[in-house]
Amino acid sequence: MNAVLAVQAAEKAAEAATNPVIPAVHEMFWGAISFFALWILMRYVCLPPLMRVRAQRDLQVQADREAAAAAEEQAEQVRRDYDATLGEARTEAVRIIEEARAAAEHERGQVVQAAESEVAVERQAAMAELETARAAALEQIKGDVADLAVSAASKVVQSDLDLAANRATVDDYVNRSGGQR
Amino acid sequence: MTGLLSAIEPVTRAASEGGGGLQFPPIENLVLWPAWFAEGTIFEFNKITFISVFATVVTVILFFIVGRKAKLVPTGLQNLMETSVDFVEKQVIGAAIGPDGMRYLPMLLSMFFFIFITNLFEVIPTSHMPGNARMANPLVLALLALVMYVGVGVKHNGLGYFKAALFPPGVPAALYILVTPIELLSTFIIRPFSLAVRLFANMLAGHILLVTFSVLTITLVAGPLLLKPVALVSFPMLVAFTGFEFMVSFLQAFIFALLTAVYIGGALHPHH
Numbered sequence: 236m237n238a239v240l241a242v243q244a245a246e247k248a249a250e251a252a253t254n255p256v257i258p259a260v261h262e263m264f265w266g267a268i269s270f271f272a273l274w275i276l277m278r279y280v281c282l283p284p285l286m287r288v289r290a291q292r293d294l295q296v297q298a299d300r301e302a303a304a305a306a307e308e309q310a311e312q313v314r315r316d317y318d319a320t321l322g323e324a325r326t327e328a329v330r331i332i333e334e335a336r337a338a339a340e341h342e343r344g345q346v347v348q349a350a351e352s353e354v355a356v357e358r359q360a361a362m363a364e365l366e367t368a369r370a371a372a373l374e375q376i377k378g379d380v381a382d383l384a385v386s387a388a389s390k391v392v393q394s395d396l397d398l399a400a401n402r403a404t405v406d407d408y409v410n411r412s413g414g415q416r
Numbered sequence: 417m418t419g420l421l422s423a424i425e426p427v428t429r430a431a432s433e434g435g436g437g438l439q440f441p442p443i444e445n446l447v448l449w450p451a452w453f454a455e456g457t458i459f460e461f462n463k464i465t466f467i468s469v470f471a472t473v474v475t476v477i478l479f480f481i482v483g484r485k486a487k488l489v490p491t492g493l494q495n496l497m498e499t500s501v502d503f504v505e506k507q508v509i510g511a512a513i514g515p516d517g518m519r520y521l522p523m524l525l526s527m528f529f530f531i532f533i534t535n536l537f538e539v540i541p542t543s544h545m546p547g548n549a550r551m552a553n554p555l556v557l558a559l560l561a562l563v564m565y566v567g568v569g570v571k572h573n574g575l576g577y578f579k580a581a582l583f584p585p586g587v588p589a590a591l592y593i594l595v596t597p598i599e600l601l602s603t604f605i606i607r608p609f610s611l612a613v614r615l616f617a618n619m620l621a622g623h624i625l626l627v628t629f630s631v632l633t634i635t636l637v638a639g640p641l642l643l644k645p646v647a648l649v650s651f652p653m654l655v656a657f658t659g660f661e662f663m664v665s666f667l668q669a670f671i672f673a674l675l676t677a678v679y680i681g682g683a684l685h686p687h688h
Binding site: 255289 | 443462490522620
């Protein structure tokens with residue numbers, strides 16, 4: 236009986252040894268030792284330096300990003316300042332041009348007014364001079380006309396007319412004629 | 417190291433001796449690994465256990481080198497390792513747990529690297545045996561995932577975690593007779609079991625696929641003249657499947673880590 240059981244046990248052991256699904260205990264032992272050793276070393280020795288460097292890199296990247304954002308903001312501020320300055324300069328230029336234009340307009344008005352005044356004065360003087368010359372010419376022509384008229388009348392009447400006596404008549408006529416003009 | 421060449425040694429020998437036919441390596445080549453030392457004890461060391469230890473050592477060395485000379489502007493290896501950390505952070509923790517899950521980064525990152533490197537041995541020349549094509553590592557990791565998500569659930573929600581897990585809100589009381597046993601099985605037994613089996617089965621299937629195409633190619637090359645041209649098809653297929661298995665190695669590591677994160681996330685916020 237015992238021999239039969241021993242044979243059966245041996246057969247079972249042989250079957251287990253050649254069955255690929257049944258795990259070998261010593262392989263499990265070494266597998267477990269190897270894996271747990273790897274896990275512990277990974278946790279405390281292998282991974283921390285790598286994770287530290289990655290954390291440093293993340294910080295560096297974060298700092299660089301912030302610096303880039305600050306630089307971008309600064310550049311934007313400079314651009315805004317430049318635009319504002321440019322706007323102010325343009326406004327100032329427009330104001331200066333307008334002021335210059337107004338001043339020029341004012342100056343031109345003054346010059347034109349002065350010129351017109353001067354022309355008016357000169358024209359007035361010329362008119363006065365002309366009037367004086369005309370009066371002088373009229374005075375002179377009055378004598379000549381009287382003489383000529385008396386002379387012509389003397390010839391018409393064939394008698395010497397008194398020049399002095401008739402001059403007053405002629406002058407009176409000339410004066411009246413001149414007054415009618 | 418046994419390697420693919422020794423694994424298919426019966427095939428090459430049979431082919432060279434003109435034995436003919438497909439000579440697949442026996443299943444023992446997949447299951448029985450000769451001990452390097454401490455045979456018969458729990459400390460027995462063989463190729464599979466070497467792969468587990470190697471995955472840990474390689475991962476630690478890579479991170480140690482990178483961590484020791486880590487620069488603010490990463491280059492070369494540091495870039496690669498930081499990308500992998502980013503990947504686990506964003507695609508595993510970020511997608512499955514959220515910002516609360518960053519404390520689990522060391523565990524999930526270790527899980528990802530451990531599974532990925534042990535899987536990679538499937539396509540590493542002279543090795544050609546993924547560490548996870550044996551049930552031991554997937555089972556250990558799945559049990560760890562179970563302990564983690566139950567632990568996290570209890571830590572953050574007290575015994576209410578079990579109530580939320582076994583008695584989902586919104587279900588009519590009468591249905592709990594049906595729902596509670598299903599949830600019990602699904603959450604505490606099927607979840608870890610499916611985690612382990614998914615990884616183990618995928619890697620074993622991939623390994624068998626590569627062995628099949630290797631055996632086929634060798635048999636065709638060493639076989640009759642008429643069959644030799646067929647190797648021009650099977651060999652490129654072998655190369656293509658090797659590339660595919662590389663992708664599967666990565667994918668399975670990602671899926672395992674992601675599902676673990678999903679379960680932890682579910683335990684953190686059981687009512688969501």
